[in-house]
Amino acid sequence: VTIAEISVYLLAAIGGTLAGSLISFIPGLHAFNLAGFAILLYIAFPAFDPLLLAMVMAGLVVGYAVISSAGSVYFSTPDDSLRFTRLPSQRYLLQGRGHEAVMLLGIGSLGGLLFLLVVAPIASPILYQLRRLLTPHLWWILGLVILYMLQSEWPRDYGSRALTRLGRLWDGWSSLLAGILVFLLSGAVGLILVNRSIVPIDRSFQNIVPAFIGFVAIPWNLTNLISRIEIPKQHVSNTISANKAEIARGVSSGALGGSVAAYTPIVTAGIGSFLAGHSTSTRGDVQFTVSYGAARFVYYVGAYMLLWIPLVHLARGGMGWIMSVAYSPKEAWEFWLFLGAMALSGIVAFCILLGMSRYLARALERWGYRNISLAMLVALVAIVFALGSWQGLVLMTICTGIGLIQITFRTRWMNCMGILLVPIFLNMAGWGPRIVEFLGLV
Amino acid sequence: VKTEEQICPYCGKPTGKLEVCTNCGADLGKRTTLKIALVIGCMIFAVGASFIWQIITIKVLPEVPKVTLTAIGEIDEGYDYAYVWIEGTVSGGPRYRAPPNVRLDFSVDDGTGKIDVRVYSEQAQKIVDENKMPAVGDVVKLFGRARVDPQRGRWITLDSAEKFELKRPEPMLKTIHEVVRDFPETLYERVIIENVVVINLRPLASADVYTLRDEVTGHEISMYVHRGLENLAEEIPPIKKLMSRLTVTAGVGEWDEKPQLVLNSFKDIENLGRNPLPSLIPLENIDEHVDNLVGIQGKIVFAELTHIKTKEDEIYRIYKLWLNNFNEDTVEVRIWGSTYDLIPKENRDQLRRGTVLKLYGKVSTEYGLHVELAGPPEVWILDNNERDIYEPPTFVDNLLTITSENAGEFVVIQEEVLEVEKRLDEYPEHVKLKIGPEGSPNVLVWGQIWGRIDEKAKPKTGDTVRVVGKIIEYRGDIYVQPGMPADVRVVS
Numbered sequence: 001v002t003i004a005e006i007s008v009y010l011l012a013a014i015g016g017t018l019a020g021s022l023i024s025f026i027p028g029l030h031a032f033n034l035a036g037f038a039i040l041l042y043i044a045f046p047a048f049d050p051l052l053l054a055m056v057m058a059g060l061v062v063g064y065a066v067i068s069s070a071g072s073v074y075f076s077t078p079d080d081s082l083r084f085t086r087l088p089s090q091r092y093l094l095q096g097r098g099h100e101a102v103m104l105l106g107i108g109s110l111g112g113l114l115f116l117l118v119v120a121p122i123a124s125p126i127l128y129q130l131r132r133l134l135t136p137h138l139w140w141i142l143g144l145v146i147l148y149m150l151q152s153e154w155p156r157d158y159g160s161r162a163l164t165r166l167g168r169l170w171d172g173w174s175s176l177l178a179g180i181l182v183f184l185l186s187g188a189v190g191l192i193l194v195n196r197s198i199v200p201i202d203r204s205f206q207n208i209v210p211a212f213i214g215f216v217a218i219p220w221n222l223t224n225l226i227s228r229i230e231i232p233k234q235h236v237s238n239t240i241s242a243n244k245a246e247i248a249r250g251v252s253s254g255a256l257g258g259s260v261a262a263y264t265p266i267v268t269a270g271i272g273s274f275l276a277g278h279s280t281s282t283r284g285d286v287q288f289t290v291s292y293g294a295a296r297f298v299y300y301v302g303a304y305m306l307l308w309i310p311l312v313h314l315a316r317g318g319m320g321w322i323m324s325v326a327y328s329p330k331e332a333w334e335f336w337l338f339l340g341a342m343a344l345s346g347i348v349a350f351c352i353l354l355g356m357s358r359y360l361a362r363a364l365e366r367w368g369y370r371n372i373s374l375a376m377l378v379a380l381v382a383i384v385f386a387l388g389s390w391q392g393l394v395l396m397t398i399c400t401g402i403g404l405i406q407i408t409f410r411t412r413w414m415n416c417m418g419i420l421l422v423p424i425f426l427n428m429a430g431w432g433p434r435i436v437e438f439l440g441l442v
Numbered sequence: 443v444k445t446e447e448q449i450c451p452y453c454g455k456p457t458g459k460l461e462v463c464t465n466c467g468a469d470l471g472k473r474t475t476l477k478i479a480l481v482i483g484c485m486i487f488a489v490g491a492s493f494i495w496q497i498i499t500i501k502v503l504p505e506v507p508k509v510t511l512t513a514i515g516e517i518d519e520g521y522d523y524a525y526v527w528i529e530g531t532v533s534g535g536p537r538y539r540a541p542p543n544v545r546l547d548f549s550v551d552d553g554t555g556k557i558d559v560r561v562y563s564e565q566a567q568k569i570v571d572e573n574k575m576p577a578v579g580d581v582v583k584l585f586g587r588a589r590v591d592p593q594r595g596r597w598i599t600l601d602s603a604e605k606f607e608l609k610r611p612e613p614m615l616k617t618i619h620e621v622v623r624d625f626p627e628t629l630y631e632r633v634i635i636e637n638v639v640v641i642n643l644r645p646l647a648s649a650d651v652y653t654l655r656d657e658v659t660g661h662e663i664s665m666y667v668h669r670g671l672e673n674l675a676e677e678i679p680p681i682k683k684l685m686s687r688l689t690v691t692a693g694v695g696e697w698d699e700k701p702q703l704v705l706n707s708f709k710d711i712e713n714l715g716r717n718p719l720p721s722l723i724p725l726e727n728i729d730e731h732v733d734n735l736v737g738i739q740g741k742i743v744f745a746e747l748t749h750i751k752t753k754e755d756e757i758y759r760i761y762k763l764w765l766n767n768f769n770e771d772t773v774e775v776r777i778w779g780s781t782y783d784l785i786p787k788e789n790r791d792q793l794r795r796g797t798v799l800k801l802y803g804k805v806s807t808e809y810g811l812h813v814e815l816a817g818p819p820e821v822w823i824l825d826n827n828e829r830d831i832y833e834p835p836t837f838v839d840n841l842l843t844i845t846s847e848n849a850g851e852f853v854v855i856q857e858e859v860l861e862v863e864k865r866l867d868e869y870p871e872h873v874k875l876k877i878g879p880e881g882s883p884n885v886l887v888w889g890q891i892w893g894r895i896d897e898k899a900k901p902k903t904g905d906t907v908r909v910v911g912k913i914i915e916y917r918g919d920i921y922v923q924p925g926m927p928a929d930v931r932v933v934s
């Protein structure tokens with residue numbers, strides 16, 4: 001490989017980062033949606049070097065992992081992994097400290113990037129053995145994750161002063177039962193979506209998008225509109241209220257959670273961080289926010305990195321799956337190139353994030369939070385219609401209903417991940433086909 | 443910690459000289475500038491740049507070998523979806539599917555285990571175009587994605603023809619005897635076998651299996667020719683004839699623990715002409731020619747369509763003919779369904795009672811002395827007018843005289859059907875026609891015969907039927923079993 005070729009590959013990665021920064025602000029759109037379209041285009045016109053496309057995708061996923069945190073803080077358009085961190089970042093926003101929250105998430109992302117760069121060269125033999133050890137047991141590990149997720153829920157209204165015993169019982173159990181209900185309902189939706197395409201067949205690869213928008217983005221925007229929430233003027237600070245120990249602890253917790261999520265099928269950064277947070281006693285808004293920045297970076301980018309690690313070459317995570325259709329890294333130099341591109345893209349993405357956050361802090365004040373929520377709502381509905389036609393809108397509406405249950409009863413949003421956890425767990429355990437047959441889905 | 447600031451640096455609200463902002467709750471004593479991001483960024487840049495530098499010039503980091511081979515025997519569930527390099531000897535294939543959905547399959551053995559390799563679409567076509575079609579005995583090194591599925595087994599999908607290297611060893615001149623005698627040492631060798639003769643062709647669903655014989659030593663070996671190879675051949679040598687003489691270059695594979703030649707291309711076959719067909723022998727002398735290819739001639743006294751079920755639950759059609767030379771010596775001829783299909787249709791239609799014919803087959807004692815029709819079939823219809831004066835088997839009007847001692851004999855019976863008992867939902871499918879007085883044999887019609895009888899011609903209770911059949915003993919009872927649909931006829 002010549003220096004000129006390497007330069008082109010690195011420029012391609014930076015191009016991908018810029019593309020990732022653009023889609024980070026389009027609500028409901030994910031880096032994987034864009035990657036899916038790019039692969040379809042590449043398959044139709046396979047005119048250029050697939051490694052170049054893989055580098056663009058590397059930049060894209062890095063850019064999205066870093067920059068989309070700004071949109072999630074200011075516009076409340078979190079994806080499945082960021083939804084878990086809504087409360088801390090929402091608190092920052094309501095205190096006029098949205099920019100600080102974005103910086104914490106960004107620093108977490110940089111920490112996650114540094115973690116990946118340090119562990120990547122030694123990951124090959126470890127992951128090689130880990131894969132052999134864990135793969136036959138993944139189904140029950142996933143089952144335990146689900147069990148822990150459900151049983152670690154706590155009663156939101158515990159200690160209320162309902163007058164009757166029945167009332168107090170309901171206070172104690174309402175959110176818990178609602179959480180289980182949301183998990184089961186989203187699991188049922190998942191079983192249907194995995195086995196039947198609700199949206200038109202030609203767009204079935206975007207089958208899950210209307211569901212996620214319905215679970216997450218629509219209920220939150222509706223809540224913003226109904227509650228008439230007022231967001232104060234955002235103060236752009238050049239410092240953050242945190243010390244190095246908190247940042248280091250947040251990064252280490254996030255890196256652990258992100259690594260678990262990147263490696264374990266279907267476990268997202270939100271679930272991984274939840275498990276890692278409980279394991280490492282992560283506490284306080286600073287640690288939480290930094291850890292989620294790190295976790296989602298390690299989750300998104302680390303999963304794609306698994307495809308590049310020599311001897312491992314594991315297609316995990318959305319980008320890995322999508323890219324492996326067109327390209328599979330084969331030799332060690334491609335791995336080093338990927339790591340270099342990841343480092344460069346991460347730095348560029350962080351710089352964009354800082355500028356973008358300052359701009360959005362001002363834009364929020366100028367446009368008004370309710371107007372933005374309304375615009376987001378319209379944009380989300382339009383995107384779902386474009387991706388899934390009227391069937392997509394129906395699916396989105398059903399999932400919005402399920403999403404509103406978790407907001408009404410203040411249960412964890414993570415329960416909506418039943419949409420992926422239930423069907424995949426059942427399939428890995430070997431029970432899926434029988435249940436699907438019993439339900440008449442095949 | 444006291445602070446002199448009047449404005450909270452985080453939310454911009456007045457704080458006085460408090461340690462904690464009363465508006466946002468920020469600890470004003472904890473202040474970290476973005477220098478921390480700069481430091482992390484510099485570290486990231488340094489590490490990233492060192493990786494790029496690693497590619498360009500010096501090896502400052504532990505080098506990961508360019509190609510790390512994985513032992514096939516190690517590929518277990520842990521390798522599902524993993525990319526691996528493997529190196530080994532081609533042990534089976536190639537199986538090629540022609541455009542539009544091109545696919546190439548072969549298997550590789552590296553001494554620790556075997557694995558199937560699949561190549562699809564343009565990558566498969568590229569391998570063909572680059573003349574890298576793998577053959578048994580080739581040494582290959584390839585990179586692909588491993589799949590390990592509890593139900594479907596394990597395989598590797600080759601994504602890139604560029605990551606497929608092939609070395610073909612020089613073939614060695616050997617005789618069939620040497621290949622068979624030295625097996626399994628000869629497994630995966632590339633060999634040239636000179637001057638052998640086709641003594642049988644058995645068409646299977648996906649391949650033709652030839653039996654080749656060394657006319658000097660009498661040793662035989664099978665040769666597997668996948669159907670897809672015909673799509674790759676510019677010219678197919680005329681080898682589909684009994685007694686064709688060939689020189690073959692092929693790899694030595696294994697089938698049923700025996701050596702089997704596996705052809706890679708029709709270019710590897712040299713057609714040397716054709717030997718004369720063997721001479722005819724009297725039917726009464728076939729027991730002196732066991733395992734030999736012989737010609738026989740006779741009149742069909744009974745024809746039967748039947749089937750066998752293998753251990754793997756595969757069902758094969760078998761046609762049986764009984765020939766005699768107008769005397770008592772009746773010889774059974776077995777024809778595999780796939781061989782039967784190679785007989786020209788006009789000749790197939792003549793394979794009925796009364797036809798006089800000449801055919802060539804191998805004498806076998808497996809499941810009773812018989813001749814197995816050799817493929818490609820050489821069946822000559824000598825006289826089909828004989829049928830007009832054909833004398834059917836003995837007519838038996840007293841069914842009670844038929845006992846187990848008559849098993850194997852052919853008879854004609856005519857009786858009223860008392861009951862039709864259909865057992866078409868069990869294996870083997872059959873229909874019983876209950877006839878005659880208590881204790882007399884009934885008629886047993888196999889499902890495939892019953893299904894071929896025209897609906898209107900199927901006997902019903904109360905019909906009088908005339909049946910030409912063979913006396914058999916089945917599950918302890920005696921039956922008259924017709925061989926063909928025409929053997930069952932409703933007379934009133």
